[in-house]
Amino acid sequence: MQSRLRALFDALMPVIATLAALAVGAVMLLFLKVNPIEAYNSLWNGAFGSTNALAETLVKATPLLLVALGICISFRADVINIGGDGQMIIGAILGTWIGLVFVDMPGWVVITLALLGGFLGGAIWGGIAGLLKAYFKVNEILSTVMMNAIAVQLMNFLLRGPMIDPSQAQKASKIPQTARLLDAFHLPRLVPTRLHLGVLIAVVLAVLVYILLWRTTLGYRIRAVGQNPHASRYAGIKVQRYVVLALFLSGAFSGLAGVVQVYGVNYRMITDGSASGFTGAAGFNGIVAALFGQLHPILSIPASILFGALLVGANSMQRVVQVPSALITALNGLVVVFVVSSEVWRRRRQRRKLAVVKDESASKPEQAKVPIEEAER
Amino acid sequence: MKKFTWILTLVLALSLVLSACGAAATSAPAAKIRVAVVMPSAINDLAFSQSMYDALGRIQTELGGPDKFEFVYSENMFVVDDAAAAIRDYATKGYDLVIAHGSQYGSSLQEIAPDFPKTSFAWGTTVDTFGQPNIFAYEAASQEGGYVNGVLAATLSTSKVIGVVGPIETGDAKLYVDGFKVGVLAINPNATVNVNYIGSFSDVALASEAATTHIAAGADVLTGSAQMVVGAIGKAKENNVLWFGTQSNQTSLAPTIVVASQVYHWEVVLREIITLIQGGTLGGKSFVANLANGGEVIEYNPGYALPADAKTLAETTIQGIIKGTTTITLP
Amino acid sequence: MISDLFSATVLIGILTSGIRLATPYLYAAIGETFSQRSGVLNLGVEGQMLLGAFSGFYITLTTGNLWLGVLVAMLVGALMGLAMAFVTVNLHAQQGISGIGFYLFGLGMSDLLFQKLMGTVETVQGFPKIYIPGLSDIPIIGEIFFSQNILVYGAYLLVPLAWFVLNKTTFGLKIRSVGENPEAADSLGVSVVRVRYFTIILGGTLSGLAGASLSIALLNVFQQNMTSGMGFIAVALVYFGAWSPVGVLGGALLFSMVNSLQLWIQVLGIPVPSDIAIMMPYVLTILVLVVTVSKVRAPSALTKPFERED
Secondary structure, eight states: OHHHHHHHHHHHHHHHHHHHHHHHHHHHHHHTTOOHHHHHHHHHHHHHSSHHHHHHHHHHHHHHHHHHHHHHHHHHTTOOOOOHHHHHHHHHHHHHHHHHHOTTSOHHHHHHHHHHHHHHHHHHHHHHHHHHHHHHOOOHHHHHHHHHHHHHHHHHHHHHTTTOOHHHHHSSSOOSBOOOOOGGGSOOBSSSSSOBTHHHHHHHHHHHHHHHHHHSHHHHHHHHHHHOHHHHHHTTOOHHHHHHHHHHHHHHHHHHHHHHHIIIIISSOBOOSSTTTTTTTHHHHHHHHHHHTTTOTTTHHHHHHHHHHHHHHHHHHHHHHOOOHHHHHHHHHHHHHHHHHHHHHHHHHHHHHHHHHHHHHHHOGGGOOOOOOOOOO | OHHHHHHHHHHHHHHHHHHHHHHHHHTOSOOOEEEEEEOSSOTTSSSHHHHHHHHHHHHHHHHTSTTTEEEEEEOOOOSHHHHHHHHHHHHHTTOSEEEEESGGGHHHHHHHGGGOTTSEEEEETOSOOTTOTTEEEEEEOHHHHHHHHHHHHHHHOSSOEEEEEESSSSHHHHHHHHHHHHHHHHHOTTOEEEEEEOSOSSOHHHHHHHHHHHHHTTOSEEEEOSTTHHHHHHHHHHTTOEEEEESSOOGGGOTTTEEEEEEEOTHHHHHHHHHHHHTTOOSOOEEEEOTTTTSEEEEEOTTSOOOHHHHHHHHHHHHHHHHTSSOOOOO | OGGGGGSHHHHHHHHHHHHHHHHHHHHHHHHHHHHHHTTOOOTTHHHHHHHHHHHHHHHHHHHOOHHHHHHHHHHHHHHHHHHHHIIIIITOOOHHHHHHHHHHHHHHHHHHHIIIIIOSOOBOOOOOBOOOTTGGGSTTHHHHHSSOBHHHHHHHHHHHHHHHHHHHSHHHHHHHHHHHOHHHHHHTTOOHHHHHHHHHHHHHHHHHHHHHHIIIIISOBOOTTTTTTHHHHHHHHHHHTTTOHHHHHHHHHHHHHHHHHHHHHHHTTOSOOHHHHHHHHHHHHHHHHHHSOOOOOOOTTTTOOOOOOO
């Protein structure tokens, strides 16, 4: 019973940390002569206060969840993938291209192809970073940071050029957007709001990723490579291959996030040309969501919803109390730092549990084969 | 039973008519106008978004203060998705006019406007109202001011090499730069106009190096657009190179070398839109802020000694554009 | 047209611009090198740079004293470094992510303070170019290397200094040992906590200085989000430079010079689409690294929190 309570406390840790960060934010709000209660009330309402708000929260959470799933895979292989933004872009480009070219095929065919295309596009972009790491020792942080920038420019080039909306091409101003996807290709809406099928796809995939990581050999090997590359190599696992695979898969999920945004939300690929004009930094926010969910695919679901709620609610708060958006960004940062710092309590308890287990096994040498709980990173 | 329903309907109809009359009677004094604006960059970007924010402030003062004219804003909405949520939210909250101040917001407006037939939407910078009865469209003919700046630049340049530092080749910036180039070449077909789009709205360091590169390539007059030009202006100042600004008055940044700036006075457009809304028309018209209606104004830097003949040429050009005798053909 | 690129003006321009542009990357990346050598990844450099840029600028604007501005910028960076150190070393937070949090915080706070304390864009009189009698007069070389302002010189002097500290001092040895094998270092009496606190705070200080170099030396202005991703590039350059200050110098120069090259390509009107030109520094950085296959490994304890076995 106690361990279940403890587990609940662990799961709630991100929430408590978020509240602590918001408390600091309240001080900042006071400095700006804003009533924190009114402000946070509007934050709550903006995220959960109506059907529309809930829908917006879930719509925001969908790409976060998809990226987070990919991060769960890569971090478990001890590979840091901060290339989510770039992988989203490339996946979206491929997926959108499919929808623009195959206009004569039935809707569900195109949607499926587009999702696969997005998956593939992101996978390729992540895979390149993986190959660079495995075979050329190019660190993934360097390659993904660079490839993010390259992807943005590629998107700008394509969206202002070959893939531009024909109606824009005539105009002098040339907004970087593609033509609108045919109605048949839109991801169906679930409720009369902006909530679309993508959210269900993401949840289903979360379950699949869980199965992948804990119920398949592949998943086991990915985790083994992450925890102890030397032992894994000794056991015959080709570590290089799994590093590439980890980036390939996590890129794929980010790519999927990109194509879901296009087919479910905007029905076209559009940007303003800036670095996060298309992605809205979902590639980074997804990493945060994954951490909030303790790098566990199932826990990433509520984590993404929480973080999505924070983002949506904060925007709503900005509208209601008219604080500068800079405050929202700073608040976002505080939440991340606080939540990340709160891990310490969970880890301390984990270590104590391990220590207890060690003591017990020390006094009973015959029963030394104690299953060690996976140490969280 | 039938008689009862007949009486009920009569009573209902009567009460409706009475309430409508009552409502009409009480709506005689002008209600407070509530406006919301969604912008892609910061309100102090010294460029696109700030121009609209300042314009709204001016209207507010004109109409008598926050009691008569209330406006709220959402800035840095460069992600279309967030902007769409903001536009929808403002509409739900019952604002009379929701301004979507960004050309990338069009597709979102197309979806949102039909859901709020009582709200008026304004979309800039474009001329497309999608045929919707509650969407206004407005744009700035930035190429006009660009043309005038270009004419002046060509006149004042001794090296006949002129540099442009742009952000991304799209939207308002593209219109301005294209117009500028045409203006330069209209005065001097042999002048060299080097255009550099640095690929970012915010990278001040890269903008400054772009300016340095232009100067090293021989430019003695520069211009540019978007918030990162502050870096370019700094380098222009250092090297005594002349600067032409757009979207806001940039004199304060380099009082010795800024010649003139094309300043947007969106109030010209906003006044018309507000009058129409008060009169019951919620959309369906498009507006242009240009030199003719004062939506664009070339503001000279009084601290820069502009030669009289150059000034005359500029004024003639402006008149020419206004009267239509000078046409600007964009590439 | 491409032959235009090979003129003296262009080559001199690329070198001068490149050296100038590299300055903030150098400060930030060398600071990050110290942290990473001790085993800590700090992705929050961008946030530290922005807050440093703003505070340095604001102090200079209000007091007129450039050096005070530099000092405050470094102090602000150090404070953020202190916070990062606490979160990383004491609370064992996930390093990649805590960095992102600090980045967002720095981005937001710098903009918020800018809006509330300044309101509009202003300029200051930054550090002037320093004229070194004799050296600055050398044709071409003098123009490229010896007509920069003091913060630029500072960045380049930092390179041999950092190399010396890391490789030739006892403290440098401690830093490296903590980064390679903190358990062993700990058992030998090296305080892992103290070393990491030092390197992280040093990293923050240098990032703050990097920001100041932008706002009160190179650009003389502060604008919202003016670094626009430089901090992340700086972190990437540490990997490029294989955790060596000299390598980092090479990376910063390569990146900046290719950036300058692409500017020239556009200015000269060479028909390359602007988006493709802008890609060049990023692509080339990866390519160079691919071609120069390095055998250097990362510090083994990089990103792994150190927890004392009780």
